[in-house]
Structures are given as C-alpha cells and as structure tokens.
Amino acid sequence: MSDFDAIDSLLASLTPQPALPEAEARRDLRERAGLSKAQVARTLGVSPSTVTGWETGRDPSGELRAKYAYLLDGLAARFASPTSPASPVSSAPLASPDSAAAGEAAAPGPAGAQSTTPQPTDPTPDSTPSPTLSPDSTPSPATGGDGDDVAALAVPEPCVLCGRPARHQVAGFPQHLDAAQCTAPNAPPAEPPVPTVPAELPSSRTTAPAHPAPGTRAAPPAQPAPGPQPAPGVQAGAGVRTGAGARRRRTVPVVEASPDPVAAAVAEALTRHEGDVEAATAALLKRAIPDAMALLDDCRKGGRYAVVAHPWIPDVLRKQSARGADQIWEARPKWTRPELPEGRHEVTALDINGAYLSALKTHLPLGQLEHTVGDVHDRRRAGVHLITPPEWEHGAYLPNPIGNRDEPGPLWVTEPTLRLLLRLSGPKYALCEPPEIHESFTSGATENLLEKFRVVLKDARDRALADGDEVTLEYVKAMYSKFVSTMGESNYNRELYRPDWMHLIRSQAFANLWVKALKAHDSGLAVVRVMGTDELHVVGDWRRVFPEGRGVAEVKVKDVYSVGAAPETPAAAGDADEN
C-alpha cells in the first residue's frame, strides 16, 4: 500500500502548482489568525524554520505547497476582511509569541522525525490531512515496531473493542494497546487533549471543499464517542467533524419547510366559499388534478430522480383506438369461491382503505422503457413483461394472482404482478411454477419516486380522519385517485404521459389485495370473494388478522351477510352481494 501512496504523492506533486499569496501576506494572514509558526509547522509536518523561509520569500513545492495554499486560502477566507472577529477559534489556546517560542522549543522532536520520513504522503487514508500530533503524543517508532502491524493514529478513533477513542491501530483496526484502558469504560482517554489543533483548519475544510488537497479526500464521518461522558479532548477531536455532519442535517428541514399544501388549499377553498362545505368540496375536486401535479413537482424538489413525463411509449402500451384498451393485463381480481363447506356462514365484506394511495409505493420505471428478450428478471428494473403464466391449482380457496383470465397463452403483465408470481413460485410459498418471461419493456426503477407524494397525502388523510374533516378527506381521495387514473393518455392531465405507471400502480393495488387474501387464508379465515381493488369477503374472526379502522393499514367493514344453510352456497354468496 505504501508503494501506491508514494505513487499517489508523486502524482499529486505533478498537479499544477496552486498560487500562493505574497510572502508578507502569508505572514500577515498567519498572525492575524493568531497562529504561531510552530503550530503551522506542526500542522504541515515541517519545521518552524521552514515556515519562516516560506514567509520570507521561499516557496514550497509539491504536496506541501498544496497544503500550505489550502491553509492560506482558509485563513484568507476567514481573515481577509479586517472587520471580522479576530479569532473564531473555539478551544485551541491562542499562541502568543511566547507560546510560539515554547512551541518552537518543543517542536523539533516530531518535526525532525517527520522530515526524515515521507510523512506528508500520509499512509492512512482516513486520517486527517494534518498530522495534529502534540509533541508528547508522538509515538516513537520503537513503540510501534514490536513486530505486529501497529501504527499510531494522528487523530483518536473509536476502539473496535470498547468504542473509546484509541490512539493506535493494529493491522488497520483502531484499538487500545493497553488492556486496562480498553476495559474501563469510564477511563479517561489515553491521551491528553490535543491543544494545538487549529480549529479553523477542519472547519474551513467544510466551508471551502473545492480545494483538492490530496490528503483531504475521503475523511469518513467519525462516529460520536459512545461513552457517557466523553472527555473534552474527544469532543474537540470529534466535535469538529460531527459539526459538519450537523450542518448537513440542518439543511434537510429547510427543504421540507414548505407549509402543508393540502391544508392550505382546503383552508383557502373554505374561506372563498365562506364555509360552505359542499361548494368548497366541489371546487376542490375540480382542481384536484392540477393540485396533485403541483404537489408532485413540489415533492420531487431535491430528489434524486426527475419525473420523466413524456417518454417514448412502446406499442403494447398504446391504446389500439380512441376508446379501446392497450394490451396490458392488470390482473384485476374477480373471484368468488366455488364452494364453501356446508352450513350457514357469516360473511364479512371488508374494504381496504386507500388502496391506490398505498399502491403509489411500487417499483416505477424512471426513464424510457427499453426492450429485452429472454427469461431474465432484473430486480433493479421495472416495466411490463410478456409472460406465460403458470398453472394455478389453488382456485378452490385462493384466487389466481393473474386474475380470471379467460384466454390461454402469453399475456403482458406489469411488474407488481410478475413480482407477485415470482414470490409465490419461490421456496417460501411454492404455490406455483415460476412464470416464463418472453420479452420485456423495462427501465431502471425505484420504489421511492412517489414516496414523498404518498406520505404527504397519507398524513393529510390521517389528520383529516382524526379531525373528522370530510372536506380534506374527499380532496385527498380525489387527488390520488385522479392522479392515478389520469397519468396515462388522459386529456384531463397532459402534464404526465405515463400509461406504464398507471398500469403498475393499479396492478400494485391488486397485488396488495391478493396478498391480503393470502394472509387471511393463512390465518385460518375462509376467503369467499376477492373483487376489484379493495373488496375482500371472508368468513371467520377477521379482527385478529386485520385491524379495523379507516387508516391505510386498516380495513373497514362494508357489509355483513349470511350464506349457506344449503349446499349451493356459492350462488347464494353471489346473490347476497349483488344488491
């Protein structure tokens, strides 16, 4: 590895030489920051006299020059304007000329040691670019050279054994060399705090990350010390970097800080219609599609994937005529149990709440669909597939997952149906043979494309249910259902032209319903009917299987009826529901 590091440093030295300010300006910057030459020298791994040379006209070269330029850049960014506060340094004791002299007196040991070794090449890639060793913590090569692959760490890292900051690593794993330090969880860290870390350096690295100093790459975020009371030195070491992480976290709520658009729209409609609930609801239903599209745009801000609204669409997804259908089979269930056991049965018709809302979470193809041939399924892609479905032998008590298809032969199904079939053919269920895929139109897929959109609507729905707010409930329902039904070739929504998504979302709703039927069957309930998007008729104590309520994870009772008392129960079941 050290060979490659040496090559790296050689390559780094070939990069164009960064520009340095004038010699006086360098000194000026350093003094304005209140840094001593010794501090700078230790940080850069040179002797203080070298720094003096740099400040009187000599120029460093190679990686040292890059580091020095980076330091001066950071200092200039902080102290260029004379009105700025003199020192934002948090905990580092400021160096007066006296302490600079003291530091100079203390420095020669490590500085000399480092100048003999190719230290700037920085053998551990995860250590910070500046070797911030205080003089007393500098390990002599003898302590680490006991035959094992022991190396000293510039910055304490969590011990792999106890999690406390450790100063050494063995074969690449940070750990304590002394067992006493390792086992005592509340023992003070092995090393005293590092007093001479110039706090500007790491933080300026976060403010000016564009500087490609070779050593600054790939500093992994340090885990915070898990100990109950981290010693101050630990906080100084890790606090800088977790500060950067905190800054990254803080930017997230700024993106999400927009007020709830659903509540805002409802409030505005109610005000405009002076509290007339019916008029407000009608007005909201009218604007549900453009509002859903605006919400979608809003939810994709800062997202990883853009919504591609008008891709090329293969012929299988095009309608054959103006009022015709395309060739996609959505696997809509329509199944009634052929016969029930004899006797009279109490059948409960359950209604799945917000089926299409939940189905917005599905693997959606992102871009243009690409054609492939052959019996392969890539889990990272989604689309439509021409398959030969397997035989289904459980029709007596469970519906066929591809719905009641009358025609034999291959058919175009969507990703959720195919995934359901593949799952059921797997070793866990082993309910059927795997389907045979002939050809596919797929694209790279993600499940999270509409996730934020779904969560916003679901939250609004939950709030509306808790408040008994029927207006919001109707509005949210119109938003998601019309969004799904018009995202294809509809003239009511021309912003989005994705018939593939429409089919996939619908199929996902059907697949979700099928899985609920399987769950009921596995829990000992008798499934009597599976219909449409959200209808599940069962016999038995369903309350121990499905929670009752109006949330999306709950079911609602639509009807309770009795069948049986005669052998021809299925006809009775059918008639009883066909009211």
Place this chain on the structure above:
Amino acid sequence: MPQHTIEFGKFGAQGVKGHEAVARQLDALADFIASPVTTRRGLMARLHYLTRTPHARAAAREAGLTVTDRTLRAWLAGARNPTPHNLVRIDTAYRTVRRHNIARYLLARLNRRGRGTRVEIHPLDQSGVRPPHQRFVEFRTLNVRRWEAIVDAWAAGDDQALDDAWTDQIIDLGSQWGQYEYVTNIGFAA
C-alpha cells in the same frame, strides 16, 4: 452547420428528426378526429367541420378541397361517396384547417404568458449501434419560451421552417445540441 448529422443511421442509430417529433406532439395536442376518414362517421365529422360556416368553407377551399358546393352537398347527404383520392384531400384539408384554427390557442397555452413550456428531449435509440460506436447521450429538458415560429410553421405545414425554428431552440442545449438533431421522442404538455 458543423453540428448537423451528415449520415444518420450509418452505425445503426434510430430516431426521427427533432422537428418531426415536435410536429407529432403538436398533432397529438391538436386532438384530431379519431375515426379514420374511410369510415362514414369519420368522413361526416370532417365534412361537418369543413362546411359548418362560410368561413370554414373558404378555409377548406384554400386548403385544397376544390370541389363544387353541389358535390359537397351530395357527400353530406350521403347521395354520393367521395373517391379515394378525394378522401385523402378531405383529410388533408381537415388537418390543415384544424391546425390553423387551434394554432392561436395552442400558442397561448405553450407560451404561458412568457413562462414557456418545459420540453423533454429523449435521445436517439442506440440499441442497434455496436458498443464501440455508442456514445453517451443523456436525456435533456429545455424550457422553450417563444413558440411563435414553431407553431406558425406547424400550422402552415412548412417542414423546412419548422426544422429551422426547432433548431433555433435546441441550440440552447449547448455545444452538444447536434446530438439532439435526431431523437426518439419529444414531449411537452399544453
């Protein structure tokens, strides 16, 4: 211009010229009568559209439907049927008049008071190109603010003018705009 493709498809790429895709999308937005002119329903719908007012009749005549009023009346009454040649002329005249009629409104919707419309440009299909010759051409979007030249050329049925107007727009894609001279699809809403 140096960016123009000289020999498109030499290495197996597939696509259509950008302005053809634009015209296709504008036609899709124009909502022509769906029934084909060869059906009685489609024929009658077109004839009614072309003969409803004297203004429409004049426009139809200008668009190439140069038959006598007597013939038109016979067609409308079902006493006679147009010859196949005249069916083509009826359809062409219908499309021309319809494009011309809706151009104003389409233009207003596309310009959106100066905010323009976001256009998706889906790059050409390289699946038939051998891998060493394939190039990375990414999906691009472009906000087109001024649609006047495009819609005018489309309504007039002037391919060359439409090509020029569209090229004027995609130059804004930057130095690689030549890669988007041929595309698989161009999508926008109105």
